Amino acid sequence: DQQVKQNSPSLSVQEGRISILNCDYTNSMFDYFLWYKKYPAEGPTFLISISSIKDKNEDGRFTVFLNKSAKHLSLHIVPSQPGDSAVYFCAASGSGNTPLVFGKGTRLSVIA
Amino acid sequence: DGGITQSPKYLFRKEGQNVTLSCEQNLNHDAMYWYRQDPGQGLRLIYYSQIVNDFQKGDIAEGYSVSREKKESFPLTVTSAQKNPTAFYLCASAVGAQSYEQYFGPGTRLTVT
Numbered sequence: 001d002q003q004v005k006q007n008s009p010s011l012s013v014q015e016g017r018i019s020i021l022n023c024d025y026t027n028s029m030f031d032y033f034l035w036y037k038k039y040p041a042e043g044p045t046f047l048i049s050i051s052s053i054k055d056k057n058e059d060g061r062f063t064v065f066l067n068k069s070a071k072h073l074s075l076h077i078v079p080s081q082p083g084d085s086a087v088y089f090c091a092a093s094g095s096g097n098t099p100l101v102f103g104k105g106t107r108l109s110v111i112a
Numbered sequence: 113d114g115g116i117t118q119s120p121k122y123l124f125r126k127e128g129q130n131v132t133l134s135c136e137q138n139l140n141h142d143a144m145y146w147y148r149q150d151p152g153q154g155l156r157l158i159y160y161s162q163i164v165n166d167f168q169k170g171d172i173a174e175g176y177s178v179s180r181e182k183k184e185s186f187p188l189t190v191t192s193a194q195k196n197p198t199a200f201y202l203c204a205s206a207v208g209a210q211s212y213e214q215y216f217g218p219g220t221r222l223t224v225t
Binding site for chain 1: 116118121145147152153154155156157160170200202204212213214215216217218219221
């Protein structure tokens with residue numbers, strides 16, 4: 001059973017508009033969440049993270065929101081740029097020495 | 113210039129042959145990980161190692177083996193027992209087992225025919 005779910009396989013957004021990528025999780029022990037960005041045939045790169053003690057973290061054009069009661073997080077990209085076109089993975093980890101659990105990813109296409 | 117290297121970028125093998133994928137890091141990280149990516153499947157954990165000479169199975173360890181004899185190196189062997197070995201393989205490292213942020217290598221695309 002998937003513990004981290006990204007229910008939208010793909011998303012298309014106009015350049016300059018907001019991109020919202022969603023992620024749901026089922027394990028209430030998760031206390032840290034990350035977003036990774038991946039281009040084809042390359043390794044993922046870390047984008048932004050959030051601890052469960054916060055509900056928002058912002059870094060430039062990227063903001064991650066966490067709703068613990070709903071077990072939901074979202075990544076907002078504003079404004080979206082063509083270079084943001086990539087696959088975005090949501091990942092989560094619980095306390096202790098547990099590896100990250102990744103979602104299946106959402107492919108974002110930003111159209112000029 | 114610190115980072116993680118995986119070689120080669122593309123690898124081709126005949127069915128029934130074992131093949132070893134290389135992963136080296138000069139970040140002085142304790143923890144290292146192997147993932148497999150298939151279309152629509154995200155990243156699935158194969159094996160991980162939190163310290164030298166120790167490693168644990170991930171979610172899909174069957175048909176794979178690893179070793180961690182040196183801190184910098186975590187090679188993955190895809191054995192002939194792996195039923196669907198063709199995939200994109202990613203190696204990652206982290207400062208320590210309790211460090212959430214992982215740094216990924218560029219990946220190796222393995223094709224078995």
